Amino acid sequence: MTxxxxxxxxxxxxxxxxxxxxxxxxxxxRRRTAALVGAVPLALTVALAGCAPGADTSPSxxxxxxxxxxxxxxxxGGPVRTPEGTLLVTDFGSDTVTFVDPSEREGxxxxxxxxxxxxxxxxxxDDGTAWVATAEGVAAVDTATRKRTALIPYSxxxxxxxxGEYRGGGMGIALxxxxxxxxVGVNVPDGPGTLEAIDTERxxxxxxxPVGRRPFDVDVSGDGxxxxxTNHDSFDVTVVDAASWRSRRIEVAPYGTEGGLGSWLKPxxxxxxxxxxxxxxxxxxxxxxxxxxxxxxxxxxxxxxxTHQHGVTVTDDGTLFAVxxxxxxxxxxxxxxxxxxxxxxxERVIPLDGSHEDVVVSEDGRTAYVSGGFTRDGxxxxxxxxxxxxxxxTRLPAGTRPLGMVxx
Numbered sequence: 001m002t003x004x005x006x007x008x009x010x011x012x013x014x015x016x017x018x019x020x021x022x023x024x025x026x027x028x029x030r031r032r033t034a035a036l037v038g039a040v041p042l043a044l045t046v047a048l049a050g051c052a053p054g055a056d057t058s059p060s061x062x063x064x065x066x067x068x069x070x071x072x073x074x075x076x077g078g079p080v081r082t083p084e085g086t087l088l089v090t091d092f093g094s095d096t097v098t099f100v101d102p103s104e105r106e107g108x109x110x111x112x113x114x115x116x117x118x119x120x121x122x123x124x125x126d127d128g129t130a131w132v133a134t135a136e137g138v139a140a141v142d143t144a145t146r147k148r149t150a151l152i153p154y155s156x157x158x159x160x161x162x163x164g165e166y167r168g169g170g171m172g173i174a175l176x177x178x179x180x181x182x183x184v185g186v187n188v189p190d191g192p193g194t195l196e197a198i199d200t201e202r203x204x205x206x207x208x209x210p211v212g213r214r215p216f217d218v219d220v221s222g223d224g225x226x227x228x229x230t231n232h233d234s235f236d237v238t239v240v241d242a243a244s245w246r247s248r249r250i251e252v253a254p255y256g257t258e259g260g261l262g263s264w265l266k267p268x269x270x271x272x273x274x275x276x277x278x279x280x281x282x283x284x285x286x287x288x289x290x291x292x293x294x295x296x297x298x299x300x301x302x303x304x305x306x307t308h309q310h311g312v313t314v315t316d317d318g319t320l321f322a323v324x325x326x327x328x329x330x331x332x333x334x335x336x337x338x339x340x341x342x343x344x345x346x347e348r349v350i351p352l353d354g355s356h357e358d359v360v361v362s363e364d365g366r367t368a369y370v371s372g373g374f375t376r377d378g379x380x381x382x383x384x385x386x387x388x389x390x391x392x393x394t395r396l397p398a399g400t401r402p403l404g405m406v407x408x
Contacts, residue, residue: 079144080111080145080146082099082143082408083103084408085101085102085103085363085408086102086407086408087099087100087101087102087360087383087398087405087406087407087408088122088124088406089122089371089398089402089403089404090115090119090122090132090373090399090402090403090404090405091112091119091399091400091403092118092120092373092375092401092402092403093118093163093373093381093400094112094399094400094401095116095117095119095134096112096113096114096115096119097112097113097115097119097122097130097132097141098110098112098113098398098400098402099112099113099143099146099408100383100396100398100399102367102383102396105396110398112399113141113147114148115134115141115148115151116132116134116135116137116139116151117134117135117161117162117163117167117169118134118162118163118164118167118169119134119139119403119404120134120169120170120171120172120173120403120404121133121170121171121184121217121218121403121404122404122406123173123174123182123406124143125175127179128143128144129141129143129149130143130406131173131175131182131198131200132173132404133169133170133171133172133185133404134151134169134170135158135161135167135168135169135170136151136153136161136169137151137154138151138152138154138184139152140152140203143408152203152204152205153205154170154184154186154205155194155205155208156186156188156193156194156196156208157188158188159188165375165376166187166189168186168187168188168189169186169187170184170185170186170187171184171185171186171187171193171214171215171217172184172185172215172216172219172229172230173185173218174218174219174220175220176220176224176242177220177222177224179200180199180200181197181198181200181206181242182200183196183197183198183218183220183227184198184218185211185216185217185218185229185231187214191213192211192212193210193211193212193214193229193231194208194210194211195209195210195211195215195218195227195229195240195247196208196209197209207245209238209245209247210247211229211231211238211240212233212234212236212237213232213233213234214231214232214233214234215229215231216230216231216232217229217230217269218230219270219271219272220242221272222272222274222277224242225242225243226240226241226242226293227239227240227242228240228272228279228293230252230267230269230270230279230281231267232266232267232268233261235252235253235257235263235266235267236250236252236267237249237267237281237291237293248296250291250293250298251298252281252289253265253266253267254283254289254300255283255284264308265283265284267281267283267289268281268309268310268311269281269310269312269358270291270312271312271314271320272314273290273314273318274314274318275343278290278291278293279291279293280312280314280320281312282303282309282320282339283303283309284303284306284307284309284328285305285307285308285309285324285333285337285339285349286303286306287300287301287303288300288301288303288320288341301345303322303341303347305322305324305334305337305339305347305349306333306334307324307325307326307333307335307336308325308326308328308333309323309324309339310324310356310358311323311356311357311358311359311370311371312359313359313361315361315365318342319340319341319342319343320339320340320341321339321340321341321361321368322338322339322359323336323356323357323358323359323370324337324339324349324352324356325355325356325357325374326355326378335351336352336353336354336355336356337349337350337351338352338356338368338370338384338386340368340388348391350391350393351393352370352384352393353384353395354372354378355372355374355376355378355379355380356370356371356372356374356384357370357371357372357373357374357379357403358370358371359371360406360407361388361407362407363407365388366387366388366389367385367386367387367388368385368386369383369384369385369386369405369407370383370384370385370386371402371403372384372398372401373399373402373403375403381397381398381399381401381402382395382398382399382402383395383396383398383405384396
Protein backbone atom coordinates (compact mmCIF):
# COMPACT_ATOMS: atom_id res chain seq x y z
CA MET A 1 0.00 0.00 0.00
CA THR A 2 1.33 3.40 -0.98
CA UNK A 3 1.25 6.12 1.66
CA UNK A 4 0.69 9.61 0.32
CA UNK A 5 2.01 12.73 2.02
CA UNK A 6 -0.45 15.05 3.70
CA UNK A 7 -0.23 17.50 0.81
CA UNK A 8 -0.16 15.62 -2.45
CA UNK A 9 0.67 17.53 -5.62
CA UNK A 10 -1.15 16.17 -8.65
CA UNK A 11 -2.44 17.39 -11.95
CA UNK A 12 -5.67 19.32 -11.65
CA UNK A 13 -8.60 16.96 -11.59
CA UNK A 14 -10.45 17.45 -14.88
CA UNK A 15 -13.63 15.91 -13.63
CA UNK A 16 -15.33 14.34 -10.65
CA UNK A 17 -12.64 13.62 -8.14
CA UNK A 18 -14.59 12.32 -7.67
CA UNK A 19 -17.37 -15.00 4.21
CA UNK A 20 -19.91 -17.33 4.96
CA UNK A 21 -23.61 -17.67 5.41
CA UNK A 22 -26.00 -14.90 4.62
CA UNK A 23 -23.62 -11.96 4.75
CA UNK A 24 -24.27 -8.67 6.55
CA UNK A 25 -27.75 -7.58 7.45
CA UNK A 26 -29.18 -4.98 5.10
CA UNK A 27 -29.96 -1.36 5.64
CA UNK A 28 -33.53 -0.76 6.73
CA UNK A 29 -33.28 2.88 7.73
CA ARG A 30 -33.98 5.55 5.14
CA ARG A 31 -30.55 7.14 4.90
CA ARG A 32 -29.37 8.41 1.61
CA THR A 33 -29.50 8.72 -2.10
CA ALA A 34 -28.52 5.49 -3.71
CA ALA A 35 -28.04 3.09 -0.90
CA LEU A 36 -31.58 2.56 0.27
CA VAL A 37 -32.77 -1.04 0.22
CA GLY A 38 -36.37 -2.00 0.85
CA ALA A 39 -39.28 -4.12 -0.24
CA VAL A 40 -42.02 -2.53 -2.37
CA PRO A 41 -45.59 -3.84 -2.65
CA LEU A 42 -45.79 -5.30 -6.12
CA ALA A 43 -49.36 -4.29 -6.90
CA LEU A 44 -49.42 -0.85 -5.32
CA THR A 45 -50.88 1.92 -7.49
CA VAL A 46 -50.24 5.50 -6.48
CA ALA A 47 -52.59 7.79 -8.42
CA LEU A 48 -50.90 11.12 -7.84
CA ALA A 49 -50.64 12.67 -11.30
CA GLY A 50 -52.32 16.05 -11.53
CA CYS A 51 -53.50 16.13 -7.91
CA ALA A 52 -51.00 18.53 -6.38
CA PRO A 53 -48.91 21.59 -7.26
CA GLY A 54 -46.05 20.60 -9.53
CA ALA A 55 -47.71 17.32 -10.54
CA ASP A 56 -47.04 16.08 -14.05
CA THR A 57 -50.36 15.96 -15.88
CA SER A 58 -48.92 14.57 -19.11
CA PRO A 59 -46.65 11.55 -18.55
CA SER A 60 -43.67 11.29 -20.83
CA UNK A 61 -43.86 8.95 -23.85
CA UNK A 62 -41.47 6.54 -22.20
CA UNK A 63 -43.80 6.21 -19.24
CA UNK A 64 -47.13 6.20 -21.03
CA UNK A 65 -47.52 2.47 -21.66
CA UNK A 66 -46.67 0.30 -18.63
CA UNK A 67 -45.39 -3.13 -19.55
CA UNK A 68 -44.97 -6.41 -17.76
CA UNK A 69 -41.57 -8.07 -17.50
CA UNK A 70 -42.07 -9.62 -20.95
CA UNK A 71 -42.84 -6.24 -22.52
CA UNK A 72 -46.62 -6.71 -22.67
CA UNK A 73 -48.66 -3.60 -21.91
CA UNK A 74 -51.14 -3.82 -19.06
CA UNK A 75 -54.74 -2.96 -19.92
CA UNK A 76 -55.82 0.33 -18.38
CA GLY A 77 -52.26 1.26 -17.38
CA GLY A 78 -52.44 -0.78 -14.15
CA PRO A 79 -49.63 -2.07 -11.98
CA VAL A 80 -46.72 -3.93 -13.57
CA ARG A 81 -45.51 -7.28 -12.27
CA THR A 82 -42.05 -6.44 -10.96
CA PRO A 83 -39.96 -9.33 -9.60
CA GLU A 84 -38.64 -8.77 -6.10
CA GLY A 85 -35.02 -7.66 -6.20
CA THR A 86 -35.43 -5.67 -9.41
CA LEU A 87 -33.11 -2.68 -9.56
CA LEU A 88 -34.12 0.80 -10.61
CA VAL A 89 -31.08 2.68 -11.92
CA THR A 90 -30.59 6.28 -12.99
CA ASP A 91 -29.30 6.73 -16.53
CA PHE A 92 -26.88 9.62 -16.12
CA GLY A 93 -26.06 9.48 -19.81
CA SER A 94 -29.71 9.88 -20.79
CA ASP A 95 -32.96 11.24 -19.32
CA THR A 96 -34.43 8.00 -17.95
CA VAL A 97 -34.45 5.49 -15.12
CA THR A 98 -34.36 1.81 -16.09
CA PHE A 99 -35.88 -1.23 -14.39
CA VAL A 100 -33.31 -4.06 -14.37
CA ASP A 101 -34.06 -7.64 -13.27
CA PRO A 102 -30.63 -9.08 -12.37
CA SER A 103 -31.90 -12.60 -13.10
CA GLU A 104 -32.51 -11.63 -16.74
CA ARG A 105 -28.91 -11.63 -17.86
CA GLU A 106 -29.84 -11.01 -21.52
CA GLY A 107 -31.74 -7.85 -20.69
CA UNK A 108 -35.23 -9.17 -21.35
CA UNK A 109 -38.15 -7.17 -20.00
CA UNK A 110 -36.22 -3.99 -19.25
CA UNK A 111 -38.14 -0.78 -19.40
CA UNK A 112 -37.11 2.84 -19.08
CA UNK A 113 -39.16 5.78 -17.85
CA UNK A 114 -38.32 9.36 -18.81
CA UNK A 115 -37.62 11.48 -15.72
CA UNK A 116 -35.50 14.48 -16.76
CA UNK A 117 -32.04 15.34 -18.03
CA UNK A 118 -29.00 13.55 -16.57
CA UNK A 119 -30.58 11.84 -13.53
CA UNK A 120 -28.17 11.37 -10.64
CA UNK A 121 -29.28 10.24 -7.15
CA UNK A 122 -32.37 8.19 -6.37
CA UNK A 123 -34.21 7.20 -3.19
CA UNK A 124 -37.18 4.89 -2.64
CA UNK A 125 -40.20 5.37 -0.38
CA ASP A 126 -42.22 2.64 1.30
CA ASP A 127 -45.22 3.59 -0.87
CA GLY A 128 -43.30 2.60 -3.99
CA THR A 129 -42.45 6.13 -5.11
CA ALA A 130 -38.90 6.65 -6.35
CA TRP A 131 -37.57 10.20 -6.09
CA VAL A 132 -34.93 11.07 -8.69
CA ALA A 133 -32.59 14.08 -8.75
CA THR A 134 -32.22 15.35 -12.33
CA ALA A 135 -30.78 18.47 -13.92
CA GLU A 136 -34.31 19.82 -14.37
CA GLY A 137 -35.91 19.01 -11.02
CA VAL A 138 -36.85 16.11 -8.76
CA ALA A 139 -38.94 13.49 -10.54
CA ALA A 140 -41.43 11.24 -8.75
CA VAL A 141 -41.83 7.77 -10.30
CA ASP A 142 -44.59 5.32 -9.38
CA THR A 143 -42.65 2.05 -9.51
CA ALA A 144 -45.86 -0.02 -9.64
CA THR A 145 -47.30 1.61 -12.77
CA ARG A 146 -43.88 2.72 -14.05
CA LYS A 147 -44.96 6.28 -14.68
CA ARG A 148 -43.47 9.61 -13.82
CA THR A 149 -46.09 11.38 -11.71
CA ALA A 150 -44.32 14.70 -11.07
CA LEU A 151 -41.31 16.79 -12.00
CA ILE A 152 -40.72 19.33 -9.24
CA PRO A 153 -38.55 22.29 -10.30
CA TYR A 154 -35.82 23.60 -8.04
CA SER A 155 -36.08 26.96 -6.30
CA UNK A 156 -32.36 27.47 -6.88
CA UNK A 157 -31.27 29.04 -10.18
CA UNK A 158 -28.86 26.49 -11.63
CA UNK A 159 -28.53 28.07 -15.08
CA UNK A 160 -29.18 26.31 -18.39
CA UNK A 161 -30.03 22.61 -18.29
CA UNK A 162 -26.94 20.69 -19.36
CA UNK A 163 -25.43 17.22 -19.08
CA GLY A 164 -22.13 15.81 -17.87
CA GLU A 165 -20.20 15.82 -14.63
CA TYR A 166 -20.44 19.51 -13.89
CA ARG A 167 -24.06 20.04 -14.83
CA GLY A 168 -26.24 22.04 -12.51
CA GLY A 169 -29.20 20.57 -10.66
CA GLY A 170 -29.82 17.77 -8.19
CA MET A 171 -27.12 15.38 -7.07
CA GLY A 172 -27.51 13.61 -3.71
CA ILE A 173 -31.02 12.91 -2.46
CA ALA A 174 -32.58 11.40 0.69
CA LEU A 175 -35.91 10.93 2.46
CA UNK A 176 -36.80 11.90 6.00
CA UNK A 177 -37.61 8.89 8.23
CA UNK A 178 -41.32 9.80 8.20
CA UNK A 179 -41.14 10.20 4.39
CA UNK A 180 -42.85 13.59 4.53
CA UNK A 181 -39.79 15.35 3.09
CA UNK A 182 -37.34 14.76 0.28
CA UNK A 183 -33.97 16.45 0.67
CA VAL A 184 -31.92 17.13 -2.46
CA GLY A 185 -28.47 18.65 -2.85
CA VAL A 186 -28.50 21.09 -5.74
CA ASN A 187 -25.31 21.93 -7.62
CA VAL A 188 -24.85 25.49 -8.83
CA PRO A 189 -22.04 25.60 -11.40
CA ASP A 190 -19.14 27.81 -10.29
CA GLY A 191 -20.61 28.49 -6.86
CA PRO A 192 -21.91 27.09 -3.57
CA GLY A 193 -24.82 24.67 -3.72
CA THR A 194 -28.08 24.47 -1.81
CA LEU A 195 -30.10 21.90 0.08
CA GLU A 196 -33.75 21.96 -0.95
CA ALA A 197 -36.55 20.36 1.07
CA ILE A 198 -39.57 19.07 -0.87
CA ASP A 199 -42.92 18.27 0.75
CA THR A 200 -43.80 14.82 -0.59
CA GLU A 201 -47.56 15.43 -0.42
CA ARG A 202 -47.66 18.98 -1.79
CA UNK A 203 -44.84 18.16 -4.19
CA UNK A 204 -43.14 21.49 -3.99
CA UNK A 205 -40.02 23.01 -2.47
CA UNK A 206 -40.72 24.31 1.03
CA UNK A 207 -37.22 25.28 2.25
CA UNK A 208 -33.81 26.11 0.81
CA UNK A 209 -30.51 26.24 2.73
CA PRO A 210 -27.04 27.20 1.40
CA VAL A 211 -24.45 24.39 1.57
CA GLY A 212 -21.01 23.75 0.10
CA ARG A 213 -19.92 23.24 -3.48
CA ARG A 214 -21.19 20.26 -5.50
CA PRO A 215 -23.23 18.31 -2.91
CA PHE A 216 -22.52 14.79 -4.14
CA ASP A 217 -24.45 13.11 -1.36
CA VAL A 218 -27.25 13.77 1.12
CA ASP A 219 -27.85 11.74 4.29
CA VAL A 220 -30.30 11.99 7.17
CA SER A 221 -29.70 11.09 10.82
CA GLY A 222 -31.61 8.09 12.14
CA ASP A 223 -33.92 10.31 14.19
CA GLY A 224 -34.50 12.70 11.28
CA UNK A 225 -33.27 15.72 13.21
CA UNK A 226 -30.25 16.46 11.04
CA UNK A 227 -29.51 16.42 7.31
CA UNK A 228 -25.97 16.12 5.97
CA UNK A 229 -24.66 17.19 2.58
CA THR A 230 -21.24 15.96 1.46
CA ASN A 231 -19.76 18.80 -0.57
CA HIS A 232 -17.05 17.71 -2.95
CA ASP A 233 -15.46 20.96 -4.06
CA SER A 234 -15.41 22.68 -0.68
CA PHE A 235 -13.88 19.78 1.30
CA ASP A 236 -16.71 19.68 3.82
CA VAL A 237 -19.97 18.38 5.18
CA THR A 238 -22.83 20.75 5.91
CA VAL A 239 -24.97 19.80 8.93
CA VAL A 240 -28.52 21.20 8.71
CA ASP A 241 -30.99 21.21 11.61
CA ALA A 242 -34.31 19.91 10.24
CA ALA A 243 -36.35 22.06 12.64
CA SER A 244 -34.60 25.43 12.53
CA TRP A 245 -32.87 25.06 9.14
CA ARG A 246 -29.70 26.44 10.67
CA SER A 247 -26.52 24.99 9.23
CA ARG A 248 -22.88 24.60 10.16
CA ARG A 249 -19.79 23.46 8.27
CA ILE A 250 -17.42 20.62 9.17
CA GLU A 251 -14.22 20.47 7.14
CA VAL A 252 -13.36 16.91 6.09
CA ALA A 253 -9.94 17.01 4.46
CA PRO A 254 -7.58 14.26 5.73
CA TYR A 255 -5.03 15.24 3.05
CA GLY A 256 -5.52 18.97 3.50
CA THR A 257 -7.08 21.36 1.00
CA GLU A 258 -4.05 22.30 -1.08
CA GLY A 259 -4.95 22.33 -4.75
CA GLY A 260 -8.46 23.63 -4.16
CA LEU A 261 -10.79 22.89 -7.04
CA GLY A 262 -7.99 21.01 -8.81
CA SER A 263 -7.39 18.57 -5.97
CA TRP A 264 -8.24 14.89 -6.27
CA LEU A 265 -8.34 14.38 -2.52
CA LYS A 266 -11.88 15.53 -1.77
CA PRO A 267 -14.92 13.94 -0.07
CA UNK A 268 -17.45 12.23 -2.30
CA UNK A 269 -20.12 10.14 -0.55
CA UNK A 270 -21.00 9.47 3.09
CA UNK A 271 -22.77 6.73 5.02
CA UNK A 272 -24.35 7.08 8.45
CA UNK A 273 -23.07 4.41 10.88
CA UNK A 274 -26.07 2.78 12.58
CA UNK A 275 -24.38 2.25 15.93
CA UNK A 276 -23.59 5.87 16.76
CA UNK A 277 -24.70 8.12 13.86
CA UNK A 278 -21.14 8.92 12.77
CA UNK A 279 -20.55 9.80 9.14
CA UNK A 280 -18.14 7.52 7.26
CA UNK A 281 -16.21 8.98 4.31
CA UNK A 282 -13.51 6.92 2.56
CA UNK A 283 -10.51 8.59 0.90
CA UNK A 284 -8.17 6.95 -1.60
CA UNK A 285 -8.47 3.46 -0.11
CA UNK A 286 -6.08 4.72 2.56
CA UNK A 287 -8.04 6.79 5.07
CA UNK A 288 -11.54 6.55 6.46
CA UNK A 289 -12.78 9.82 7.90
CA UNK A 290 -15.14 9.18 10.83
CA UNK A 291 -17.06 12.38 11.50
CA UNK A 292 -19.03 13.14 14.66
CA UNK A 293 -21.74 15.45 13.28
CA UNK A 294 -22.56 16.83 16.75
CA UNK A 295 -19.07 17.87 17.82
CA UNK A 296 -17.45 18.26 14.40
CA UNK A 297 -14.54 16.04 15.40
CA UNK A 298 -12.95 14.00 12.60
CA UNK A 299 -11.04 10.78 13.37
CA UNK A 300 -9.02 8.92 10.73
CA UNK A 301 -8.85 5.14 10.41
CA UNK A 302 -6.65 3.14 8.03
CA UNK A 303 -8.03 1.60 4.83
CA UNK A 304 -6.25 -0.83 2.50
CA UNK A 305 -7.60 -0.69 -1.10
CA UNK A 306 -5.19 2.04 -2.26
CA THR A 307 -7.56 3.38 -4.93
CA HIS A 308 -9.61 6.52 -5.52
CA GLN A 309 -12.98 5.96 -3.79
CA HIS A 310 -16.49 7.20 -4.47
CA GLY A 311 -19.78 5.51 -3.53
CA VAL A 312 -20.48 3.98 -0.12
CA THR A 313 -23.25 2.26 1.79
CA VAL A 314 -23.47 0.65 5.21
CA THR A 315 -25.59 -2.27 6.40
CA ASP A 316 -27.42 -2.44 9.70
CA ASP A 317 -24.62 -4.43 11.35
CA GLY A 318 -22.14 -1.68 10.44
CA THR A 319 -20.47 -3.34 7.44
CA LEU A 320 -19.22 -0.65 5.08
CA PHE A 321 -19.11 -1.07 1.29
CA ALA A 322 -16.88 1.39 -0.60
CA VAL A 323 -16.39 1.66 -4.37
CA UNK A 324 -12.88 2.14 -5.70
CA UNK A 325 -12.95 3.88 -9.08
CA UNK A 326 -9.32 3.27 -10.03
CA UNK A 327 -5.85 4.73 -9.75
CA UNK A 328 -4.93 8.41 -9.62
CA UNK A 329 -1.35 7.38 -10.35
CA UNK A 330 -1.25 4.00 -12.14
CA UNK A 331 2.41 3.56 -11.23
CA UNK A 332 1.64 3.41 -7.50
CA UNK A 333 -2.12 2.99 -7.02
CA UNK A 334 -4.38 -0.04 -7.37
CA UNK A 335 -7.25 -0.39 -9.82
CA UNK A 336 -11.05 -0.42 -9.37
CA UNK A 337 -12.42 -2.47 -6.50
CA UNK A 338 -15.12 -2.94 -3.92
CA UNK A 339 -14.04 -2.78 -0.27
CA UNK A 340 -16.14 -4.71 2.26
CA UNK A 341 -15.13 -3.41 5.68
CA UNK A 342 -16.31 -5.18 8.86
CA UNK A 343 -17.29 -3.06 11.89
CA UNK A 344 -13.98 -3.89 13.55
CA UNK A 345 -12.02 -2.54 10.57
CA UNK A 346 -11.05 -5.79 8.83
CA GLU A 347 -11.29 -5.34 5.06
CA ARG A 348 -11.78 -7.54 2.00
CA VAL A 349 -10.90 -5.86 -1.28
CA ILE A 350 -12.58 -7.35 -4.36
CA PRO A 351 -11.12 -6.28 -7.73
CA LEU A 352 -13.54 -4.96 -10.35
CA ASP A 353 -13.18 -4.73 -14.11
CA GLY A 354 -13.38 -1.05 -15.05
CA SER A 355 -14.45 2.11 -13.27
CA HIS A 356 -17.59 2.16 -11.12
CA GLU A 357 -19.46 4.77 -9.12
CA ASP A 358 -21.92 3.64 -6.44
CA VAL A 359 -23.14 0.55 -4.57
CA VAL A 360 -26.32 -0.89 -3.06
CA VAL A 361 -26.81 -4.18 -1.21
CA SER A 362 -29.66 -6.66 -1.59
CA GLU A 363 -32.20 -6.97 1.19
CA ASP A 364 -30.78 -10.32 2.33
CA GLY A 365 -27.25 -8.90 2.38
CA ARG A 366 -25.87 -11.56 0.04
CA THR A 367 -25.32 -9.44 -3.07
CA ALA A 368 -23.78 -6.05 -3.80
CA TYR A 369 -24.57 -4.17 -7.00
CA VAL A 370 -21.99 -1.66 -8.23
CA SER A 371 -22.89 0.82 -10.97
CA GLY A 372 -20.62 1.33 -13.96
CA GLY A 373 -21.78 4.85 -14.84
CA PHE A 374 -18.65 6.61 -13.58
CA THR A 375 -18.97 10.31 -14.46
CA ARG A 376 -15.42 10.53 -15.78
CA ASP A 377 -14.01 8.81 -18.85
CA GLY A 378 -13.95 5.05 -18.43
CA UNK A 379 -17.60 4.52 -17.53
CA UNK A 380 -19.58 1.63 -19.01
CA UNK A 381 -23.27 0.81 -19.44
CA UNK A 382 -23.71 -1.87 -16.83
CA UNK A 383 -23.43 -3.16 -13.29
CA UNK A 384 -21.07 -5.49 -11.48
CA UNK A 385 -22.86 -8.05 -9.31
CA UNK A 386 -20.74 -9.15 -6.35
CA UNK A 387 -21.41 -12.24 -4.26
CA UNK A 388 -20.64 -10.93 -0.78
CA UNK A 389 -19.70 -14.35 0.65
CA UNK A 390 -17.41 -15.56 -2.14
CA UNK A 391 -16.31 -12.32 -3.80
CA UNK A 392 -17.31 -13.66 -7.22
CA UNK A 393 -18.15 -10.89 -9.72
CA THR A 394 -20.38 -10.99 -12.79
CA ARG A 395 -21.07 -8.12 -15.17
CA LEU A 396 -24.55 -7.19 -16.35
CA PRO A 397 -25.35 -4.72 -19.16
CA ALA A 398 -27.83 -2.21 -17.73
CA GLY A 399 -29.06 1.28 -18.56
CA THR A 400 -27.17 4.21 -20.03
CA ARG A 401 -24.24 5.22 -17.83
CA PRO A 402 -26.06 3.89 -14.71
CA LEU A 403 -25.20 5.88 -11.62
CA GLY A 404 -27.69 5.74 -8.70
CA MET A 405 -29.62 2.61 -7.75
CA VAL A 406 -32.37 1.31 -5.47
CA UNK A 407 -33.55 -2.25 -4.97
CA UNK A 408 -37.29 -2.87 -5.26
